[in-house]
Amino acid sequence: MLKHLFRTLVETWEVLANEVRRVFLDKTTVVIFFLATAVYPPLYYYIYHREVLQEMPVAVVELSRGENSKRFIHKLDATPELAVAYRCATLAEGEELINRHQARAVYIIPADYDDRLARGETARITCFSDISSFLYYKNAMFGGSVVMLDEMHTIEMAHHTDAGLDHHSARIQVQPIEVEDVKLYNPSGGYASYFIPALLLLVIHQTLFFGICVLCGDASERHRSLQVIPTHLGSFRSIRIVTLGRLLCFLLIYIPIALFDLWILPRIFGLPQLGSAIDICLLLLPFLLATICFSMTIGNLFSQQRMSTLLCCLFFSVILFFLSGLVWPQPNMPRFWLAASYLFPSTPGIQGYVRIASMGATLAEVRHEYLALWLQTGFYFLTANISLYFIRKFKPQTDH
Amino acid sequence: MKRVFYRELRRIRRKPRYTIILTVGIALSFIFFATMTSEGQPQELPVAVVDLDGSYLSRRLCHEINATQAVNVVAVYGSHGEARSAMQQGKIFAFYEIPNGTYNEVLQFHAPKIVLYTNQSYLLAGSLCYKQLTTIGKLAGGAVQREVLRKKGVDEDQIMGRIQPIALDTHPIGNSKGSYHLYLLTILVPGIIILMAMLQTAYVIGRERQEETLRGLMRVARGNALHALVGKMLPYTMYYTLLMLLCSLIMFGPMHLPMEGSWPLLMLLSLLSVVAAQCAGCFLMGCVPDPSVAMSLTSAYGTLAFTMCGFSFPVDAMPLPMQTFSLLFPLRYYFLAMRDITLFGNGIGYIWPQLCSLLLFPLLLLIGAAMLRRQYERRPQC
Numbered sequence: 001m002l003k004h005l006f007r008t009l010v011e012t013w014e015v016l017a018n019e020v021r022r023v024f025l026d027k028t029t030v031v032i033f034f035l036a037t038a039v040y041p042p043l044y045y046y047i048y049h050r051e052v053l054q055e056m057p058v059a060v061v062e063l064s065r066g067e068n069s070k071r072f073i074h075k076l077d078a079t080p081e082l083a084v085a086y087r088c089a090t091l092a093e094g095e096e097l098i099n100r101h102q103a104r105a106v107y108i109i110p111a112d113y114d115d116r117l118a119r120g121e122t123a124r125i126t127c128f129s130d131i132s133s134f135l136y137y138k139n140a141m142f143g144g145s146v147v148m149l150d151e152m153h154t155i156e157m158a159h160h161t162d163a164g165l166d167h168h169s170a171r172i173q174v175q176p177i178e179v180e181d182v183k184l185y186n187p188s189g190g191y192a193s194y195f196i197p198a199l200l201l202l203v204i205h206q207t208l209f210f211g212i213c214v215l216c217g218d219a220s221e222r223h224r225s226l227q228v229i230p231t232h233l234g235s236f237r238s239i240r241i242v243t244l245g246r247l248l249c250f251l252l253i254y255i256p257i258a259l260f261d262l263w264i265l266p267r268i269f270g271l272p273q274l275g276s277a278i279d280i281c282l283l284l285l286p287f288l289l290a291t292i293c294f295s296m297t298i299g300n301l302f303s304q305q306r307m308s309t310l311l312c313c314l315f316f317s318v319i320l321f322f323l324s325g326l327v328w329p330q331p332n333m334p335r336f337w338l339a340a341s342y343l344f345p346s347t348p349g350i351q352g353y354v355r356i357a358s359m360g361a362t363l364a365e366v367r368h369e370y371l372a373l374w375l376q377t378g379f380y381f382l383t384a385n386i387s388l389y390f391i392r393k394f395k396p397q398t399d400h
Numbered sequence: 401m402k403r404v405f406y407r408e409l410r411r412i413r414r415k416p417r418y419t420i421i422l423t424v425g426i427a428l429s430f431i432f433f434a435t436m437t438s439e440g441q442p443q444e445l446p447v448a449v450v451d452l453d454g455s456y457l458s459r460r461l462c463h464e465i466n467a468t469q470a471v472n473v474v475a476v477y478g479s480h481g482e483a484r485s486a487m488q489q490g491k492i493f494a495f496y497e498i499p500n501g502t503y504n505e506v507l508q509f510h511a512p513k514i515v516l517y518t519n520q521s522y523l524l525a526g527s528l529c530y531k532q533l534t535t536i537g538k539l540a541g542g543a544v545q546r547e548v549l550r551k552k553g554v555d556e557d558q559i560m561g562r563i564q565p566i567a568l569d570t571h572p573i574g575n576s577k578g579s580y581h582l583y584l585l586t587i588l589v590p591g592i593i594i595l596m597a598m599l600q601t602a603y604v605i606g607r608e609r610q611e612e613t614l615r616g617l618m619r620v621a622r623g624n625a626l627h628a629l630v631g632k633m634l635p636y637t638m639y640y641t642l643l644m645l646l647c648s649l650i651m652f653g654p655m656h657l658p659m660e661g662s663w664p665l666l667m668l669l670s671l672l673s674v675v676a677a678q679c680a681g682c683f684l685m686g687c688v689p690d691p692s693v694a695m696s697l698t699s700a701y702g703t704l705a706f707t708m709c710g711f712s713f714p715v716d717a718m719p720l721p722m723q724t725f726s727l728l729f730p731l732r733y734y735f736l737a738m739r740d741i742t743l744f745g746n747g748i749g750y751i752w753p754q755l756c757s758l759l760l761f762p763l764l765l766l767i768g769a770a771m772l773r774r775q776y777e778r779r780p781q782c
Contacts, residue, residue, distance in 0.1 A: 028692040036700065046719065047707060053717040072566075098573070099744055121561040124569060131572035132739040133714040134583060138527065141570045148568040149538070155565045169509075176506055176544040178513040179537035181530065184487070186520035191713050194523045214692065306610075306692045311422060311603055313699040314595050315429045318588065318706060322436060328580075329493065329525040332442040334435055351490065358521045361488035368489075 008241065015245025016252075022215060023253065028306065032211040037257050040203045044196060045269050051190025056139045057085035059103035061094040066114025072125070072151055076107065081143035098128060105129040105140035117155060135191075185272060185359045193271055197358050198326050198350045200261050201287070205346040206317055208254060208288075209295040213309035216299030221306055239392070243296065243384050250292045258284055266357065274360030282363055283352045286373035290345035293380030300387035324350040348372040404621050404631025408604070412635060418603070419639070422596055426643065429592050433585050434655070440579035445525055446474040447533065448495040450483045455503035461496060461514075461540055470532045487519050494518040494529035496537070506544060524580075574658055574743025582657050586742060587711045589647050590670070591731050595702040597640035597674045601633050602681035602698045606691035608632075609775070618776050625773035629765060633678050637671075644670035652742070660745030669737050669755065676730035676761035683764035686771030709735040733758050 023029050060073050077084040086103055088094045094106040108126045116123040125148070129140035153174060160170035186193040262280065266273055303309050322328060323341035330338060330351075341347040348369035355361040355369075363370060412419055447465065451458045462473050474492060477483045483495045497515045505512035516533050520526040542563050549559050575582050608614050621628035648666060652659035659666075681698055688694035707713070708722075709731040715723055726732050737754040740746040748755070 027690055028696055031693055031696050036696075040700075043704075044707070047722050048713055048718075050717050050719065053714055056716075099746055099750065116561075117565055119561075120558055120565075122564055122567055124567045127568060127570045129570055129572050131575045131578065131583070132735075132743060133711055134578075134580075135712075135714055135717070137570075137572050137578060141531075144568050144570060148566050151566055152564065156562065159562060172509050172511045173545065173548065175541055176509070176511060176548070177502075177537070177541040178511055179516060179534060179541070180513050181516045181518065181534060183520045183526070183530070184517055186523075186526075189520050189523065189527060191523070194521060195713075210696070307603060307606055307695040308418065310692075310695050310699045311418065311596075311599050312425060314599065314702050315425050315592050317703050318592070319429060319432055322432075326522060327524060328436060329442050329445060329522060330490065331446055332439060332444075334438075337432070337436055354521055355488055355490065359488050359519070365485060365488045 011241050012245045012248065015242050016249045019215075019246050019249040020253070022218075023211075023249070026215065026218065028214050029211045032207050032214065033253060033257070036207045037203055037261055041196070041200055041261055041265050044199050045192060045265075048190075048192035048195060049269075051188055051192050052081075053135045053139055054080055055083040056081060056104050056136065056143075057102065058082050058140065059086035059088055059094050059097045059106040060084055061088045061091055061106060061108045063111040064109050064113040064115075068114050068117050068151075068155070069109045071154075072109065072147060073107075075147045075150060076143065079143045079146060081139040081146075094128075098130065101130065104136045105144075107144065120159070185274075192269070193358070194326075196269065196271055197266070197354050198321065198324060200265065201350045201353050202317065202321060202324075202346060204254065204258055204261060204288075205291050205320070205344075205349065206313070208250065208291050209298070209316075210310060210313060212250065212292065212295035213299040213303040214306050216296070217303035217306040217308060220304050239385055239388050243293075243381065243388060246296060247289065247292050247381070247384075251288055254288050254292075258288060262353070262357075272358050274358065275356035276362075279356050279363045280353070283349075283356060283366070283370060283373070286370065286377050287345055287349040287352075290373050290376035290380060291349070293377060293384045294345055296384040297380050297387050300384065300391050320344055320346045323347055326350060326354065342372055342376075345373060345376050348376070401621070401624075401627040401631045404617065404628050405634050407617070407620050408632050408635050411604075418600065422600060423643070426589075426593055426596060430585075430589050430647065430650075433588055434581075437581045437584055440577055440581050441470070442525060442528060442580075443469050444472040445470060445494075445529055446492045447471045447529055448475045448477055448483050448486060448492045449473055450477045450480055450495055450497040452478075452500045453498045453502045455498075457503040457506065457540070458498045461498065461536070464536050464539065465496075465533070468532055468536070470528055483517075487517070492519075493522060493525040494533055496533065574660065574745075583711075585651060585655075586657060586738065587709070587735055588706075589651070590644060590673075590734065590738065591706060591709070593640055593643050593647065594673050594677045594731055594734060595705055597636055598677035598681035599695075599698060599702055601636050601678040602685045602695060604632060604636075605629070605682060605685045605772075606695050609691045614772075614776055625776070626766065626769040629682050629769050629772065633675075633682065637674055637678060640674045641667075641671045644674065657742075659742050661741035662747065665748060665751070666738070666741050669734060669741065669751070669758075672755060672758040673730050673734040676733070676758045679761040679763075679765045679768070680728075680730060682768035686768035686775075689775075705729045705731040708732055711735055727757070730758060730761060 023033065058076070060076065062069060062073070073084055073087070076082050086097055088097070091108065094108065097103040098106050106128050110124065113123045113125070127140055127144050129137050131137040156174040157170050160173050161167065165173065183189060262284065323337065323344065324347050325333065325341065333341070352366040352369035352373070355366050356363070449458065449462050462476065465471055465473050475486065477486070480497060483492070486492050487495070495517050497517065499512065499514070502512045502514060514537065516537060518526045518530045518533070545563050546559055549562060554562065572578050608617050617628050618625070621631060645667060648670070651657045684698045684701065685691070685694050688697060708726040708729045710726065715726050733754040737751040740751050
């Protein structure tokens, strides 16, 4: 019994050592595993590190030039979101500015603006906004509505104090219920704090996937037995050992990479880190295992050439990000896509990591995702074995 | 060049696998993005109320939240902790907390405070909830104000002017409902096609080098590396431009996405973008000696293109070096010009800078050809 166990260990070690050698001798996998994981996250952080769009240039068409409209424009300019870069006298001017993209939004203050306010009627301001990026629209809308609410407050207060109320009573009249808003987890609504945690997980997922597929394709291309199975091993046992050995090899390589990407980098970037380190590590283990087994399955089955899977990297990466539920909320996904999203370890991985790291959830609060990752690990470990078995059975091969 | 073109067609016919897989991949992504976001904007987002007051006011707030399309109250919790935990489990995106005694304070004119918590880790869901729920909060205040004014005998016409002296209507140009469907589909699908054209061109050149058939290729091209490259690119240029046309026809035809500008201009833009991307692929393939490392770099460059075209996070908000870096991506020019044509209905007078920039990319082909030639001369036996 002990001897058997020892033999298994030695054989697994052989496979592991052989796989490590293959990884380090292959230029492409070194680039994917070590360069991509080190370059992508800092690059993306650098791209997004300003978090929000500030002082977006806008134009104002001033058809009314009273005291109230001047104050409105002044307040628009004072918001962090907007900067009034152009003041136009005609609609045509404003239109041209927005068509040329010199202004991202144009606010039109109608000719009767001040008159209507003086008469105590509702005055309407119209805003046309560029929506080629949603952030332009968001800035135009939020900046505009902050100013609108503030102006409303000022005007209403004036009404009430003119009617003889003191400041305190006027305030209560204007605002009988106060609404305080608290933006949790990402107070500035910033892009880096939102995108980078998910990106870190996705980078680990995708580099593992493509690296393993390149290795599988390489073996298939050279008509070798896929993972160089020691010939003296029995068929079924050998397959289990080969899968296990490779799994351990990639796990060993990725533990330091994952620690670098998920532990050191977020601290350097100053991203919110609310969760406990133990919870993150506990989540990472099944994530790495599931990803490796998933990649080995796909690699065994579909990767015939070194470069072929890289062709799919584009739509695969973009679609996985959308499937993770971070962009389009999970409750709003069509059922079919929601179910499909759980085929990939990236979905529960990203959901779990973002909730633990950015939102301070405990492992118990992400138990569904955690369970899903372990289920995926079990399932893909099986499929990795089965696919290897079939490949060995049906593909001609020459062991070197 | 013609002979290289026919040779490439024969190669495709012999091994149509990748072209088929990529076409299926593009079709699947089209279906994916079209069905995923078909609501336009997320509707009925789950939110909650922490009701510590248990009054008429809190019930009315729930009622008003449920009356809107964007959000939906899925639970009423008895404590802050429960709601916070539900948020961390991903069950809700926002919650209102109504402290004990709020309604009484309203009646006594003490201006109580209610608190709105939104989850900004999910940027889209969080900001939609924020927008909707703050409006409802303000309206709740407005309802109280209206009662007071009515009791004071202010007539109905004037009440509106008193409660809401200013109204702001925001109209997004070309996408009046702020639909994500239109926003994502019109850039992501053409983007995927353009980048696929680049990747496949790079891939077939890489295969020639890997299979060591470069010599055969150069012989067919009579030793002219530029002819060899152009001949190899051409079948894919035609195929992917055709796919672009087909996608645009489906999007702006039966799917009724808005298209304000001219069709020929959009087609010209599509053709130029496909060619520019292919040239970038040839260049990378020529410059990096190891074909599969080159392929990894090309796909990394391709994936980065979606970020650098600035459709999600605008390029003006990126640091200056990155703004310059974005000039190296054909997809950036496609995005800028496509937006002008479809959303703004602008003509060539507005988008000529982008078209001219795309025309510069074929210069990269010359460098790629020179590199290919050098590799061939160094190892003519292959």
